[in-house]
Amino acid sequence: MTTRPRGFIVVTGSELVRGERRDLNGPFLANELLRHGVEPARISIVGDREEELSDALAQALGAAELCVVSGGLGPTHDDRTVELVARAARVGLVLEEGLHEEIGGISRGFAERLGRPYVDFEAGVRKQATIPEGAHSLGLAGTAPGLVLEHGDTVVVVLPGPPAELQRLWAKALETEPVRRVLTRAQPPELRRLRFFGTSESAVAKALADAGGDGDGVETTICARDFEIHVDLVVEPGAEARADELTERLVSPLERYLFSRDERPIEALVLDLCRGRGLTLGTAESCTGGMVAERLTSVRGSSEVFIGAVVAYADEIKIRELGVPPDVLSRHGAVSAETAAAMATGARERLGADVAVAVTGIAGPDGGSEEKPVGLVFLHVEGPGGSRSADFVFPGDRGSVRRRAAMTALHLIRRLLEQTRDESA
Amino acid sequence: MTTRPRGFIVVTGSELVRGERRDLNGPFLANELLRHGVEPARISIVGDREEELSDALAQALGAAELCVVSGGLGPTHDDRTVELVARAARVGLVLEEGLHEEIGGISRGFAERLGRPYVDFEAGVRKQATIPEGAHSLGLAGTAPGLVLEHGDTVVVVLPGPPAELQRLWAKALETEPVRRVLTRAQPPELRRLRFFGTSESAVAKALADAGGDGDGVETTICARDFEIHVDLVVEPGAEARADELTERLVSPLERYLFSRDERPIEALVLDLCRGRGLTLGTAESCTGGMVAERLTSVRGSSEVFIGAVVAYADEIKIRELGVPPDVLSRHGAVSAETAAAMATGARERLGADVAVAVTGIAGPDGGSEEKPVGLVFLHVEGPGGSRSADFVFPGDRGSVRRRAAMTALHLIRRLLEQTRDESA
Numbered sequence: 001m002t003t004r005p006r007g008f009i010v011v012t013g014s015e016l017v018r019g020e021r022r023d024l025n026g027p028f029l030a031n032e033l034l035r036h037g038v039e040p041a042r043i044s045i046v047g048d049r050e051e052e053l054s055d056a057l058a059q060a061l062g063a064a065e066l067c068v069v070s071g072g073l074g075p076t077h078d079d080r081t082v083e084l085v086a087r088a089a090r091v092g093l094v095l096e097e098g099l100h101e102e103i104g105g106i107s108r109g110f111a112e113r114l115g116r117p118y119v120d121f122e123a124g125v126r127k128q129a130t131i132p133e134g135a136h137s138l139g140l141a142g143t144a145p146g147l148v149l150e151h152g153d154t155v156v157v158v159l160p161g162p163p164a165e166l167q168r169l170w171a172k173a174l175e176t177e178p179v180r181r182v183l184t185r186a187q188p189p190e191l192r193r194l195r196f197f198g199t200s201e202s203a204v205a206k207a208l209a210d211a212g213g214d215g216d217g218v219e220t221t222i223c224a225r226d227f228e229i230h231v232d233l234v235v236e237p238g239a240e241a242r243a244d245e246l247t248e249r250l251v252s253p254l255e256r257y258l259f260s261r262d263e264r265p266i267e268a269l270v271l272d273l274c275r276g277r278g279l280t281l282g283t284a285e286s287c288t289g290g291m292v293a294e295r296l297t298s299v300r301g302s303s304e305v306f307i308g309a310v311v312a313y314a315d316e317i318k319i320r321e322l323g324v325p326p327d328v329l330s331r332h333g334a335v336s337a338e339t340a341a342a343m344a345t346g347a348r349e350r351l352g353a354d355v356a357v358a359v360t361g362i363a364g365p366d367g368g369s370e371e372k373p374v375g376l377v378f379l380h381v382e383g384p385g386g387s388r389s390a391d392f393v394f395p396g397d398r399g400s401v402r403r404r405a406a407m408t409a410l411h412l413i414r415r416l417l418e419q420t421r422d423e424s425a
Numbered sequence: 426m427t428t429r430p431r432g433f434i435v436v437t438g439s440e441l442v443r444g445e446r447r448d449l450n451g452p453f454l455a456n457e458l459l460r461h462g463v464e465p466a467r468i469s470i471v472g473d474r475e476e477e478l479s480d481a482l483a484q485a486l487g488a489a490e491l492c493v494v495s496g497g498l499g500p501t502h503d504d505r506t507v508e509l510v511a512r513a514a515r516v517g518l519v520l521e522e523g524l525h526e527e528i529g530g531i532s533r534g535f536a537e538r539l540g541r542p543y544v545d546f547e548a549g550v551r552k553q554a555t556i557p558e559g560a561h562s563l564g565l566a567g568t569a570p571g572l573v574l575e576h577g578d579t580v581v582v583v584l585p586g587p588p589a590e591l592q593r594l595w596a597k598a599l600e601t602e603p604v605r606r607v608l609t610r611a612q613p614p615e616l617r618r619l620r621f622f623g624t625s626e627s628a629v630a631k632a633l634a635d636a637g638g639d640g641d642g643v644e645t646t647i648c649a650r651d652f653e654i655h656v657d658l659v660v661e662p663g664a665e666a667r668a669d670e671l672t673e674r675l676v677s678p679l680e681r682y683l684f685s686r687d688e689r690p691i692e693a694l695v696l697d698l699c700r701g702r703g704l705t706l707g708t709a710e711s712c713t714g715g716m717v718a719e720r721l722t723s724v725r726g727s728s729e730v731f732i733g734a735v736v737a738y739a740d741e742i743k744i745r746e747l748g749v750p751p752d753v754l755s756r757h758g759a760v761s762a763e764t765a766a767a768m769a770t771g772a773r774e775r776l777g778a779d780v781a782v783a784v785t786g787i788a789g790p791d792g793g794s795e796e797k798p799v800g801l802v803f804l805h806v807e808g809p810g811g812s813r814s815a816d817f818v819f820p821g822d823r824g825s826v827r828r829r830a831a832m833t834a835l836h837l838i839r840r841l842l843e844q845t846r847d848e849s850a
Contacts, residue, residue, distance in 0.1 A: 014646055018659075303738055
């Protein structure tokens with residue numbers, strides 16, 4: 001079906017292939033390739049040993065129209081990417097005089113600031129200014145140049161490992177003639193995302209199959225993320241009508257769970273709903289320990305809406321800072337619908353927030369009982385137009401229970417605001 | 426140097442190779458291989474197309490002594506891992522009667538609960554009960570079996586994609602005879618980690634080079650994580666003395682920055698320091714929006730120490746809930762050393778916490794000025810034995826400023842408690 005050019009990504013780094021650090025460049029580059037119409041066919045993560053990197057490069061150069069290599073451009077002997085790319089492309093290495101001068105200038109500055117003789121740096125400078133014959137420089141990241149090289153039908157882009165540097169030089173690579181030539185053969189697909197909340201991954205999978213599923217230029221993937229179900233559609237040029245039809249048939253049985261057709265995260269949606277109605281927002285959190293507030297304040301400009309939170313982990317704080325009546329705690333317990341409601345009311349009063357959400361539960365692994373198991377969470381949101389509550393027994397470990405509780409709290413705010421908006425309309 | 430058996434990891438999933446979802450299985454498996462003395466040589470992430478997965482498997486079967494494959498075991502036609510592993514190993518497929526019965530039983534239960542005829546499931550059941558000739562089942566994950574298969578000098582382990590299932594069946598794979606045979610040839614290295622705070626990655630790299638660096642059975646990697654610098658040592662059997670010497674020479678110029686020789690995250694260290702001295706802990710947060718509290722409460726059992734937090738995003742909350750004097754705010758501004766100190770004092774009083782840390786700053790991208798730029802953060806910690814304060818202009822985007830501020834807050838608590846411990850000793 002797809003006739004997109006194939007892209008291979010080769011990521012090098014011992015700490016990455018050993019699982020000591022998570023690779024961020026592979027997913028970034030894969031997504032970039034896809035957006036530009038190149039099919040990301042493989043991400044290979046290898047260490048800095050010659051054999052592993054050579055094999056991965058040789059395989060990529062044979063198979064891909066675009067090969068992007070990340071990492072291994074430093075000044076020391078373990079950084080062998082440039083040498084091995086040249087070998088895989090069967091070209092020699094040349095000292096590029098302009099680069100030599102530029103990197104030398106930067107390194108002289110370093111040497112001076114560190115009070116060390118420049119001669120200590122000279123070998124590294126020569127190494128970093130030495131590039132495969134016929135390669136073009138993309139400019140420097142630190143003291144290493146990004147490079148573009150052509151070999152047969154493959155265009156190779158070599159980028160530095162630090163993500164910010166890689167992203168900066170990738171933007172430059174996109175403007176070079178060899179990469180543009182690959183992209184003219186590429187037909188960028190349209191990427192769409194539908195997001196659901198309150199239904200299961202298998203229900204969405206079934207609805208998708210019933211709606212006709214993949215094919216005719218539309219490919220879908222389903223991901224569950226802390227109770228949200230995301231459906232990603234990759235739509236080939238010309239298949240827009242098929243995608244519209246599939247979307248309509250998918251959404252129709254799941255209408256009430258669909259909350260977004262765009263990329264804004266739920267915390268941004270909640271802030272926008274409040275902002276649109278001139279409402280301030282606060283949280284009262286026990287088991288989530290501040291996670292709901294943290295997610296809301298991760299959004300730029302959240303201070304226009306979000307005013308504060310009380311994390312009431314101990315019961316005394318629930319009483320003193322949120323005004324939860326002691327007899328509510330003693331009769332119903334800290335993990336109860338009544339306490340959640342009292343926490344939300346208290347947060348509105350104490351913080352002076354128009355809307356407040358409260359979360360109390362047992363994140364585990366300790367503290368559960370037969371009556372109140374680990375994962376039991378009560379939520380309550382209260383605003384000027386009314387309130388909503390919910391309770392769940394979330395599966396999973398401590399982190400998972402907390403993330404799901406925080407996610408559910410954000411969606412509970414959304415539902416309250418959407419409901420009161422609908423009612424007032 | 427190393428004579429460890431080589432391990433290849435093949436991860437399959439369209440959403441992974443396209444960067445729509447981050448792969449968790451590759452890093453988990455790589456770390457497991459390393460711990461068991463198998464050198465993780467490559468992680469290949471491929472989609473579910475036949476060509477990509479076949480190529481990756483063929484390369485792994487030629488090169489690795491242990492090949493672990495994750496994903497693609499579902500009941501539908503896109504899940505082709507088993508078929509392609511059989512083809513790569515040049516063996517046929519057989520319906521395994523025991524599995525057929527077991528998976529059939531589970532699927533009959535599903536069918537009944539869903540009110541659908543079992544015949545809808547039969548094709549999927551047969552597919553999932555069909556395995557390569559000579560493969561052993563590791564037991565089921567959902568309705569898919571994990572598998573172990575031998576091909577020439579390579580042992581292939583096939584595991585399901587969902588991380589929890591993969592981890593469960595990986596533990597079983599470790600007990601099988603073919604995998605054990607590979608591991609008897611493996612010499613597990615000792616893994617050590619040193620963590621520093623308050624120094625730079627390049628200073629640690631220089632100290633490491635001055636200390637002798639890699640070689641003679643010790644390999645090191647340096648990672649910077651939100652201002653912590655982690656040095657991982659992989660120590661071959663017999664190289665322990667060399668590792669001790671390297672460690673001593675590395676640590677000696679950096680002694681005051683070394684805070685840990687074990688795996689506990691800083692939030693757990695802080696909680697343990699408080700617990701050991703019977704102190705309760707709270708936070709007062711502005712720009713971090715609850716992140717410090719969230720990190721502390723991510724630790725199991727934190728409720729013994731951590732009692733609560735006030736997230737005071739708006740100035741009224743700083744005044745009303747933390748008792749920050751309005752004239753401190755008007756004279757020095759919300760982002761100032763004076764406000765940070767008043768927030769910490771207020772949190773101790775209002776929350777009744779023995780130790781409280783306060784953070785106030787400009788996370789950006791808006792809100793900066795020439796005098797107070799984006800990234801400017803003031804921190805203050807106060808306890809029964811005294812107080813400490815700090816201020817920084819953190820580089821990076823909003824998320825990075827917040828993470829670094831939260832990390833620094835945790836280390837500031839640690840330093841206060843270590844200092845007062847040392848002074849009282």
